[in-house]
Every structure is written in structure tokens, then in C-alpha cells.
Amino acid sequence: MIESFAQLETIAKDRDLAEVFLETDEEEHGIPGEQILEALRKRRGVMLDCVVRGKSGGQSMGKLVGNEAKLLNEAFQSGKTFLDPLTVKAELYALSVMGENSRMGVIVAAPTAGAGGIVPGMLLALEEERKIDPEKTVRALVVAGGIGSIIALSANISGAAGGCQNEVGVASSMGAAAVAYMMGGNTHHSIQAAAIALKNTLGLVCDPVGGLVEVPCVKRNALFAVHGLTAAQLALAGVDSIIPMDEIVEAMVRIGRSLPRGLRETAEGGLATTLTGAAIGQRLKEEANQRRAARAAERERIAQERKKGVTS
């Protein structure tokens, strides 16, 4: 079992990183490499579906978000965006996936649903813009998953455990390693990309308004997809992280533990308790109570009708 990034660097030196992860996963879990690749081909398909559907927008469950992808797409299609197409598409695809997620659509948790726009945003935009073979993207998903599985050895991948760094930070780190791989980088480049991306998300708190995966999650996915691309760019240029990846993960876990409970997905701090955030939270609570009361009344009505049916 590969237990650390230091060990990964030694084992996977001068080797194809996806191949190494496929081999170790087969050893550890008995899932043949071809089966993993086939599953990830399908998951890439699910990601693409999200991108296609998500571009047209639509209101989220909590009605706070939904049209971000649509607006950016319209601006892009009419030539009104100023960033380069790769960056715009990374943002657009991340927003599309997160829009689908907020409507209870079918998505791929990568590594979580709340951070599920980042990896597809980065990888699908790069694949399209640089005309990369989709099969290479599938192998890059192996790399992303492999990096995440080593992080998950020491960290629980959830905002409740350690804040947003544990979700969006980890997703961005996984995506950065995968992008370095897609652009022809070696194992060292991928680990450095992961390190630079993760290091610069440390301390990111999880303070969702009303407790929903909507604000700030949807837009944050777009921004951190771009963050991951820039980390991969630095790593590929030969820039190394001074702090090794294993120590960054350890720091992330320590920071997560010292975060107050209110900043770990409870919606009891940060943005959730701003004037606007708290007002939205209150409104959502009231609406939920009304829905619950309506459901209870409906149940009561059905029960009464059944009773009547029996007596008559």
C-alpha cells in the first residue's frame, strides 16, 4: 500500500502515474485496472452530461443559485468574456456541474458533491481546448482519484470534519495533479501541482448559507478550478513547494481540528451568519417548516379518507 506522497514519488518515479495507481488499487481492493478505467469512462460521461445540461441553468432547491453557468455561457458565446477560453471553460464547466448538483441532478462526487465541479471543470476544459484524447482524461481521473486516496488516509474528506479546505482544497489538489499528468508532466510534477494547489487553500472554512450546497459553494468551485490550473502551470514550469505534500496534508488536518464548529458546515458562522446570510437561513427554515406542516396535513387527510373508506 502506498502510504505517503514521499513513498509515491519513489515508487512512481519514471513511471506512468495512472498505471501505478491502477496497480496498487488492484492489489489493495481487488478491482482490476480495466474495470476501474471502464467505470471512470462512464463517470467522465456523467460529467459531460452535467456540463451539457448545466449550461442551460435552472433554479436550485434552495432557490439561491442556478443561472451562473447560463450567464457565463451567454457572455462567452457572444464574445464578451475577457479571459482566455481555457480559463472561461474551466469556470463554466465547474458552474454547470454545481448547478446540476444544486438541483438534485445526477453528478459524480469528486471527491465530494460540494466540490464536484472542480475536477470536471479543469479536465474537460483542458481536454476540449488542447484537443487531448478522452482516454487520457480517463487516466487523469485515475491520477486524481489516486492522489485523493492518499490524502484520505489521514484526512476525512468533508467540510464537517475540517472545513472547505478538506473538500474544495482537496478537489483542486487532485485536479492539479491530473492536469499536470494530462500536459505530459511526470510524477514529481503531479505531486508538486497537488501540493501547491492544496497549500494555498489551507484555512478555507465551510460556512454555507442556510446549510445548503449553494452559497458560496457553486461559485467557489469555478474559482478553485482556475486555482488548480495555475498550480499545475507552476509545477510544470519547475516550481516546487518548499513544504512537502505529506506535511501539507498534516497541516490541513491540524487546521481543520482547530476550526471552530461554527465554520465546519454547521451554518453557524462566517457567511451563514452575515446579515444577509442569516436572513436567508431564517427564510429557508420557515419554508421548510411550512412544507413539513403541509405534508403532515396531507398525511392526515389520506388517513382520514382511508378510515372513511373502511367504515362506509
Add this chain to the structure above:
Amino acid sequence: MTVRHDRKVSILDVMGPVMVGPSSSHTAGTARLGRVAREILDEDPATVRFFLHPPLAATYRGHGSDFALVGGSIGLNVDDPRIPEAIRIAEQMGVNIEFKDEDLGEVHPNTVRIEIEGKTRKAEIVGSSIGGGVIEVFNINGFQTRFKGDSPTLLLFYRDRPGMISEVTRIIAEEGINIASLYCSRKQRGKDAFMQIDVDSPISDAALGRITAMKDVSEARYLDRIP
């Protein structure tokens, strides 16, 4: 020092699951916990009661955890597009659903206790959704254990006596099946006991029949990997 998990999650667990949004810990993980309860019960549920640990109770509604828990408990997969409709479907099936708050102690924030009852049986689990759809069930029918649902598993309820483990493991060995891990616990010496055996490949009906027929076994339940 960072606490290390004893087992690495697979690539497909990290880069997945394919699921209905919006939250892997609140929607996919909770659906899987509901599904575990349903699989242990092994018949159609008539009543399901969910006892939510306070942090989960505070956040579950906005994430559709209620739909997901109920969906899992009536047998829906995490990627089933009917999950948003699960409560209505359960009501149509005549399943009685209850949600309550309960302090479950020093546990992961996203922890739930589930009581599930069918026509002939009932079951109870306590488990956490620890992120990315990964779950840890640490109590089954009152017995301490560690169940993740990531491999085929045999659950055995029996009366504690010497030789029990060797008899069961012999049957499994004769099937040519490798045991990945084994947990035992009991309420009192010579009284109710529980064994969880995680295996690398499926156990045949014939072997399960032999195990069920063993002296002092009250119930044997075989669970596939929880999707």
C-alpha cells in the same frame, strides 16, 4: 501526530460515487446508511425511525438528507433519480417514517441511529457519513462493530461459546473464500454475540445455509457491497 485510517479508500470511492446531489456526506452517505439498515432487515420495511445527531439534525433538510435516508431505507441506490421523490414513494408504499433528534455522544457530526421494522423482523444501526459518500457503521443491533459496506460481508448473530469462530471460518475457507477482516463482540460471556466477517468474494447460498444451520446461530445475514 495525525491519526491514520487503516485502509485506503479505492480510486472509485474518491472519484465517485455517481450520485444524486447536492451533498456527498449528507445525500449519498446518508442514502447508503439507510440502505445498510434495509439490507440488514432483509424484508420490506413497515416503519423506519431516524434519530439524527444534533449537527446532522441542524443541516439535513437543506441537503435532502431526509429524502436520501428514506430512499436508502426503501432500497434506492445513491444514483437513483427517484431519490428526491423518496418520501412520497415510501408513503405510497405504506411505510411509516419518523425523524427525531438524539445526542449520540462523541461521534462524527453526521451520525444517525436507524431503527427499521418489517413484518417479521427489526434491526438497528448507528453509523456516520464521513464524507465523499463513505460510511462507517459502528453499531449493529446493539453490537459494536466496524462496517463500511465496501466489501461483501457476513453478519452472524449467535450464542457465545468456544469454537464458534473456527467453525464459521472453516466453512468459509472450504468455499475458497478469503477473509479480509473479522470483528466479534458480545453482550456477556455465554450470551448474545455478534460476528462480522468481511470477505473478498461472494459467499454462496449453500455456504450461507450451512452457517445458518450451525448450532447456536440465531441469524446469519449476507450483505453484498453497498452500492
